[in-house]
Amino acid sequence: MTKLIHRARLYSSEEAFLDAALPFLRQGLEAGEAVLAVVPAASAETLHRALGAAAGKVEFRDAAHWYSQPTRTIAAYSSFIDDHPGVHLRAIAEPGWEHGTAAEVAEWTRYESMVNQAFADVDGAVLCLYDERTTAAEILDGALRSHPELLGESGPRANDAYLDPRAVYAEMDRQPLPPVPPDAREMPVDGIDLCALRAFVGDHAEDHGISSARLHDLLVATTEVATNAIRHGLPPVTCRTWADEGDLVVDVTDGGHWQPQGLPGFLPPDPLVRTGFGLWGVRMLCPLVQLRTGPNGTDIRLRVRTH
Amino acid sequence: MPRGVEPMDSWFAERSVGQMLPGDHAWFSxxxxxxxxxVVGAFLRDGLLTSDKVIYITDADPRDLPGLRARGDLDADTYLSSGQLAVLPRAEACLTAGVFDPGRMVASLEDVLARAERERFRGVRITADMTWAVRQHSGQDRVLHCEAGVDAAIAPSTNAMAICQVDRRSCTRDELTALKQTHEVLVGADPDFDDGVLTITRTYTPRGLRLKGELDGARHTVFAEALHAVTVHGGDVHLNVRDLRFIDLGALSMMAGAAMQMAARGCLILDDPSPDLTEVVQLVGGPMFPWLKIGNGEAP
Structure with missing residues (x-):
């Protein structure tokens, strides 16, 4: 039985935003719960004004940072949960995503869906707020499929459009990755010694003016994915890299059929066993990680912004 | 001068003992x-095995010298009788009325260098532990004076190299700094592992490992062995990663595992990580690295 309440409110005026957020927050404060507000800076100001002195008891976090990439978001919520043991938790969350590529929208929808599974046993309530005026239709559509409850003018109700998280993941993973462009650079990876692979990715990345810190993260992520392909996949292992609409893409394929179960690499690993640390680390370092397994093998695609 | 701050003009070449060159007058504490x-063991053994003349100024029993005492494979007597190894007692090399005499030391040094040349040795290796001399009355000044003479004899040489040893535990920080300044070369241990991509070297102050180059899955096994050897006895262990350009998540996970196993017996401290590496550690660090600390290379 799921304990977590995960509810969405699609609003289209500041008044509607406050009508949804204020009672929700006040109820939590009155009940002595741990109350979190992850919202963009403008909404934080609106809430501060409306709550007055009570705002001091709400833990505010900037959505721009908190929602930078799904795995970091899950890690941030996990720490908040760990920091408040035995207390009922309450959060309002306004991710502030307005637009994204198809792949980004899919991964954020996957994220909202995972919340239901990953935090099912958390004694708490999350109210997610989406501004209908500024948010792209496909993001709103994702929100409708991933929240078991909706908050409307007349209060909360069960959401008929809600899909079981596994159905959402399956739908995401059915979408084939865009084909590798013909001008992609390619390198066979035939041993565990990956210095040459890092030089190959590094040279290409530098041609696209990537910052040193991002390049370092990308090299750590690429090395991890290639190491896994060599150790656990099947040959041939191939790395390809190309630029795509301001992103640098690194794609590692192997001949194996890796079909990880559960939420591979999305949840922080248990420090005592550290199983799954690698893929989780890759997802922490890389804003977009796509994993597909088909008849031709396993394909892991990493994307980073070049600017 | 504040503790730990070297004068701005100090300049040292740091070399492992196996990389020492003719003309090196090296400092080793x-x-x-x-x-x-x-370090000194490797200096002696490398010399004896490559037919260099090896001169040790000491009152110790030749069989108890570094490089000869631990392993039984090189026989001191054989090398002594062939003349390849010379052990000069202090009284003969550098004492006048029981007091360290820099002039006599330098004269002895010039003498043994000339003799080694006549004996047609390919190279000459000289070492002495100067700790006792520093500890004598006004010893520091005498040793400093001596070092200038030794430098003049060794530095221009095309076949001789020397290591001046001092037991750090018996000297003050100021004494160590002053003595170190008279050398251009600092010598340390040879790496335990070096394949051209990664070098792993034991460090002693602070205790730990110095990692250089790139560490990834191809080198996890050697890293695991080195990490185990240095963490197994407990106490704080420092991993100096200043010159580590790359480390993969697997190796970071191994560090976290070692740090957790050490837990109550000591900390694992990552010294001088690059900003990029620091960022990675902090990012994946939440659940993984509560035991792993970031440091600056200074022993506490």
């Missing part, structure tokens, strides 16, 4: 017999 064995 040790804090354990094991550390002395690693």
């Amino acid at each position: 040790y804090s354990s017999r094991e550390e002395q064995e690693q």
